[in-house]
Amino acid sequence: MRRDTVPAVPVNDRLWLYALLALIATAGFFYVNIMAAIVDGLVTGLGFSNPQAGMVGAANIYGASVGNFIAVLLVRRVAWRQTLFILLSLLLLLDLGSMAISFPGMLTAVRALHGLIGGMAVGVAYSVMARTHSPDRAFGMLLLVQFALGGLGVMFLPTLVPDYGARILFLSLAALTALALVALAMIPRLEPARVADAVTAARLSSTARGTAALVLLALFLFQGGNMALGAFVIRLGEHFELARGFIGQALGWATWIGAAGAGLVIVMGARFGRLRPLLVAILLTLAGTAGFFWSANQPIFFIANVGTAITWSFVVPYLFGMLSRLDSSGRLATLGGFVSKLGLASGPMFAGRVLVNDDFHFLIAVAIVALAVSGMAMLAAARRVDREPDA
Numbered sequence: 001m002r003r004d005t006v007p008a009v010p011v012n013d014r015l016w017l018y019a020l021l022a023l024i025a026t027a028g029f030f031y032v033n034i035m036a037a038i039v040d041g042l043v044t045g046l047g048f049s050n051p052q053a054g055m056v057g058a059a060n061i062y063g064a065s066v067g068n069f070i071a072v073l074l075v076r077r078v079a080w081r082q083t084l085f086i087l088l089s090l091l092l093l094l095d096l097g098s099m100a101i102s103f104p105g106m107l108t109a110v111r112a113l114h115g116l117i118g119g120m121a122v123g124v125a126y127s128v129m130a131r132t133h134s135p136d137r138a139f140g141m142l143l144l145v146q147f148a149l150g151g152l153g154v155m156f157l158p159t160l161v162p163d164y165g166a167r168i169l170f171l172s173l174a175a176l177t178a179l180a181l182v183a184l185a186m187i188p189r190l191e192p193a194r195v196a197d198a199v200t201a202a203r204l205s206s207t208a209r210g211t212a213a214l215v216l217l218a219l220f221l222f223q224g225g226n227m228a229l230g231a232f233v234i235r236l237g238e239h240f241e242l243a244r245g246f247i248g249q250a251l252g253w254a255t256w257i258g259a260a261g262a263g264l265v266i267v268m269g270a271r272f273g274r275l276r277p278l279l280v281a282i283l284l285t286l287a288g289t290a291g292f293f294w295s296a297n298q299p300i301f302f303i304a305n306v307g308t309a310i311t312w313s314f315v316v317p318y319l320f321g322m323l324s325r326l327d328s329s330g331r332l333a334t335l336g337g338f339v340s341k342l343g344l345a346s347g348p349m350f351a352g353r354v355l356v357n358d359d360f361h362f363l364i365a366v367a368i369v370a371l372a373v374s375g376m377a378m379l380a381a382a383r384r385v386d387r388e389p390d391a
Contacts, residue, residue, distance in 0.1 A: 015266070018141040020183045021129050026146050027088060027180035028122035029064055029115075030173055031057070032344055033150030035227065036251060037157040038169050039348070040234040042107075044158075045166035050235070052104040054352025057231055059108045061345030063115025064122065068338035071123020075334055080124050081184065087121040088181050095174035099167040119341060123334045126320075130333035136321035140265030143313040147259035149176065155252020158234060158244070208326050211384045215326075218378035219319045219336055220343040225370035226285075226312050227347030228363060229292060233305070236360050240295040250302045258309020265317040274318050274382035282375035285311040289371060292364045316340075319378060322385050 031038055035057050042053040074083075094114040101107045129138040153172060160168045229236065237247035261281075268277065288307030295301040323336040354363045 015137075015141065017187065018129070018132070018138045019145065020187050021125060021132075021138065022142040022145040023183045024084060024088070024180045025122050025125035025129065025142055026149065027091065027177045028118035028120075028125065029061070029341070029344075030146070030149065030153075030176050031060055031111075032227070033146045033255075034153035034157060034169070034172070035231045035348065036234045037154050037161075039231050040158055041161040041166045041169045043235075045161045045169075046102050048104055050232070050355050051352045054231065054348045054355075056104065056108050056111055058345045058349035058352070060111040060115040061341050061348070063112035064119030065115075065338050065341040065345060067116040067119025067121075068123040068334065068341055069119075070116075071120045071127070072331055072334045072338060074120075075124055075127035075330060078124070080128055081187075083124055084121055084184055085181070087117050087124070088177055088184065090117050091121065092174055092177045092181070095170050095177060098170040098173075102166075115341075119337070123337050126337045127330035127334050130320070130324040130330035131328065134269055135324035135333070136269050136317055137266045139317035139320040139324075140262045143262035143317055144259050144266065147255050147262060147309065147313050151252045151255035151259070154255055155248055158248050207384070207388070211381050212323065212326050212332060214377045214381035214384075215319055215322050216336060216339045218374045218381065219316075220339050220346075221370045221374035222315060222319070222378070223340050223343030224347040224350070225289075225343075225367045225374060226308065227344045228351040228367050228370070229289065229308075229347075231348035232351050232355060232360075232363075235355070236292065236295060237301060239358055239360050240301070242295065242298065242301060246298060247301075250298075250305055254302065254305035254309045257306050258313050261310040261312065261314030262317060264314055270321065273386040274322065275379060275386050278315060278318055278375075278378055278382050281311045281314050282371070282378065285315070285371055286368060286375070289364065289368050293361065295360075315378070318382070322381060325385060 026033075039053045039057055042048040042056060043050065048056070091114060094110060094117065098107065098110055098114070101110060129135060129142065132138045157169060157172060233251065234244075234247055237250075238244065284307055288304050288311065291300050291304030291307070295304070320333055320336055323332045324330070326332055350366075351363055354366070
């Protein structure tokens with residue numbers, strides 16, 4: 001079987017192509033973007049406890065981490081288009097099957113399998129995106145699509161669960177996977193990647209390996225710190241006695257406004273380097289996260305969600321862009337997807353354990369520490385990449 005070639009997009013940045021690739025990648029782990037709605041839906045719709053709901057979410061993402069790691073080993077050996085068709089088709093079946101499950105243990109196992117297959121699909125999609133003309137912009141489009149669709153999910157799904165049950169959550173995931181299959185069919189035959197064999201085969205230098213390690217550490221902590229709060233943000237709002245209707249509207253609008261961060265990356269690319277934009281972003285992230293201490297105040301709760309959403313969608317594309325710059329074969333970006341999902345899975349699992357006693361203040365404090373350490377690692381890496389962009 002002839003292997004599909006990976007797109008280099010040598011003439012221009014075809015944003016419509018980036019959008020199609022972003023939709024495909026999003027389908028593999030859209031549950032992350034609506035994790036707050038899923039966790040809340042499992043608690044309110046199926047009667048799961050906080051730890052049980054957190055474990056379902058964590059299993060989904062840990063499964064995706066394993067799948068992403070498998071993809072690291074396979075991306076240069078498989079035909080990406082055929083592989084994505086098979087994986088997305090399996091995801092569709094698993095999402096539909098999840099609608100009929102109401103037992104925590106069984107649902108955890110099925111979602112772990114879903115994550116495994118979805119992680120492989122995301123890894124393959126990442127390898128394609130990493131070898132485009134402008135990876136920063138490609139991953140920026142990915143975050144833009146995720147946040148735009150995620151805004152719809154967190155705004156409307158929690159209000160539908162009381163009437164339709166938790167099955168509406170998995171039906172929405174199935175619908176997105178079906179759209180991803182359509183998007184896959186719309187992608188035209190792509191031009192060969194402009195990657196020299198020597199560059200693709202060469203091992204990273206010791207400096208590049210150190211820089212990559214910093215980026216991966218930053219990615220793990222950034223995703224974990226954000227998702228620890230993000231997965232339980234609806235419960236957090238209710239803990240501070242905010243109305244459920246207000247929480248849903250606040251999260252939906254915050255997610256949509258947060259997509260502006262990814263939009264900035266698409267517009268800016270690496271034009272201003274990475275150190276200065278990331279410095280501003282991490283400071284805003286810390287300020288926004290600290291704002292959750294005063295969540296009883298509606299405007300502060302809304303502003304905290306908006307600020308962290310903007311920086312979340314802004315920082316992640318730059319981290320993946322740095323990994324793509326360090327390794328043009330796309331494997332390092334795929335590895336980044338694996339580490340990213342480890343962080344996304346660890347956040348809800350840790351948060352679920354902390355919230356056995358509903359100690360949201362301690363959870364916020366831990367999230368701030370994780371994000372601060374992440375910021376130090378990403379700034380150190382950005383400084384190296386800006387100095388030696390071809391490292």
